[in-house]
Amino acid sequence: MSELPEMLAVVVVRERALPRGADEAVAEAGGAVLLCGTGTAAAAGQLTAATRSWTLESPVAPAALAAALAPLLDAVRVVLLPSSPDGRDLAPRLAFATGRDLRAGATRCDTAEADLVRLDDALEVRVRLTGPSVVTLLPGQRGVDHPTEPPTPTDLTPDPRITSQSAPGITSQSGVGIRGFSAVVRDAEVVEVVEGGAESVELEEAERIFGGGAGLVPDGADGAAVMRDLGEVAAALGASAGATRVVSDAGWVGHERQIGTTGAVVDPRLYVAFGISGATQHTGGLGRPEHVVSINTDPSCPMTAMADLGIVADAPAVLDELARRLLGSRDG
Structure with missing residues (x-):
């Protein structure tokens, strides 16, 4: 696969739907994005800020996703996620799985530093990113300067013909599996899905x-x-x-x-x-x-x-x- 950049947006997709703040995170990351979840290829075509994109088709389970993403992100210095519900779930798991610092609630970020809001948004602090980090970006802060034509994404999903003969894949206690990555992880078990009003x-x-x-x-x-x-x-x-x-x-x-x-x-x-x-x-x-x-x-x-x-x-x-x-x- 092509080498991932030093700063990369990671966006969790559910049934082809992008979360709020996805394009802002991609723009903040310089146009580079890895989409993971379900319907990632279709979601990649909806982005307006992407210049390079990768997809990983998988069930949406934060622990299993973090374990699957961890070995792919070795060369990435800053992993940037939109501060959506799935982004906030995945970020701490990903930080733990990769041994990175977690910087939550950013309004701006680059590879050297991030501006974070604290005390119910009454205070903004600038922190230096001294090593590999996971950062969540608050929506409604940045916008997209120059919309671009979505690029053709590179698929990182393992070939099932290969994985069926090798590693059994990541398995979580909730029964969620991502074939092609060897690990056993703990994930929340879905007991019931209640449609919200x-x-x-x-x-x-x-x-x-x-x-x-x-x-x-x-x-x-x-x-x-x-x-x-x-x-x-x-x-x-x-x-x-x-x-x-x-x-x-x-x-x-x-x-x-x-x-x-x-x-x-x-x-x-x-x-x-x-x-x-x-x-x-x-x-x-x-x-x-x-x-x-x-x-x-x-x-x-x-x-x-x-x-x-x-x-x-x-x-x-x-x-x-x-x-x-x-x-x-x-x-x-």
């Missing part, structure tokens, strides 16, 4: 988002309960629930639900803002929604000014009425 979708991937601000929580109210109500109403309408920094700082939702330049950067088709005034920090993370609805008592607030539809009303009262109509959980 819109409320479980990561904000960065949601097409509809209901956002809650401080104006959604009346004085003396249980903020966490109000935000749970918002999540239930959002789910009933096929949307995910997000929040402003004030709400997440108060502990009413997890930080992963915070929208803004110091939280999740989103780009939904529809954004409905409940009691959100529209501070620059928040609107800077909204991307370019096709439709914005603002529910606020202040008709002159920035969020209402940028909305396609501004509803001048008490946000808690509107949420209560929606819950009553959609969930039957309110009297009146």
